[in-house]
Amino acid sequence: MLTGRCECGAVAFEVKHVRDTVTVCHCSQCRRTSGHLWASTHAAFDDLTFTQDSGLRWYVSSETAKRGFCAKCGSSLFYRMNGERGIGIAAGCLDVINGLRIGKHIYVASKGDYYPVPADGDSFEEG
Numbered sequence: 001m002l003t004g005r006c007e008c009g010a011v012a013f014e015v016k017h018v019r020d021t022v023t024v025c026h027c028s029q030c031r032r033t034s035g036h037l038w039a040s041t042h043a044a045f046d047d048l049t050f051t052q053d054s055g056l057r058w059y060v061s062s063e064t065a066k067r068g069f070c071a072k073c074g075s076s077l078f079y080r081m082n083g084e085r086g087i088g089i090a091a092g093c094l095d096v097i098n099g100l101r102i103g104k105h106i107y108v109a110s111k112g113d114y115y116p117v118p119a120d121g122d123s124f125e126e127g
Contacts, residue, residue: 001014001015001016002014002015002016002017002018002094002095002096003015003051003094003095003096004077004089004090004093004094004095005052005093005095006055006069006070006072006073006075006077006093007070007073007074007075008055008070008072008073008075009052010052010054010055010056010070010071010072010073011050011052011053011054011055011056011068011070011075011077012050012051012052013048013049013050013051013052014048014049014051015043015047015048015049015089016043016044016047017043017044017047018041018042018043018089018094018100019041019042019043019103020041020099020100020101021041021100021101021102021103021104022039022040022041022091022100022101022102022103023039023040023041023042023088023103023104023105023106024037024038024039024102024104024105024106024118024121025037025038025039025040025105025106025107026105026106026107026108026110026111026112027106027107027110028110029061029062030107031110031111031112033059033061033067033069033076034076034090036112037111038076038079038088038090039090039091039092039102040079040088040089040090040091041088041089041091041094041100042086042087042088042089043086043087043089044085044086044087045080045084045085045086045087046085048087048089054072055070055071055072055073056068056069056070056071056077057069057070057071063082064081064082065079065080065081065082066079066080066082067079067080068080075090075093076090077089077090077093078090101121102118102120102121103121103122104121104122104123104124105117105118105121105122105123105124106124106126107124107125107126108123108124108125109125109126
């Protein structure tokens with residue numbers, strides 16, 4: 001069982017299993033909501049259990065998805081497509097991140113011009 005949380009602890013969770021790869025999104029929306037880029041692993045939503053959710057809020061960020069964050073400390077934690085059985089979990093909010101590796105970079109055409117296209121995974125202009 002893996003555990004994770006926001007910075008202040010108002011959102012905490014356990015998850016049975018996460019994908020061992022991290023997808024890094026460079027789109028402008030992810031850059032705005034995270035402050036740079038969004039790096040997430042993925043899990044089945046049914047494998048996720050909230051042990052603390054007093055700070056959890058969901059922001060409908062588009063017609064197709066929503067983002068989960070902590071209303072107390074502002075940590076950006078989750079991304080979920082409408083109707084999806086899975087959930088994107090911010091890799092950085094996991095308590096133990098051993099074994100995760102970058103799998104791919106998406107929306108690199110939208111990345112900020114202040115950093116190069118990373119070479120640590122496959123890169124895709126779009127998603």
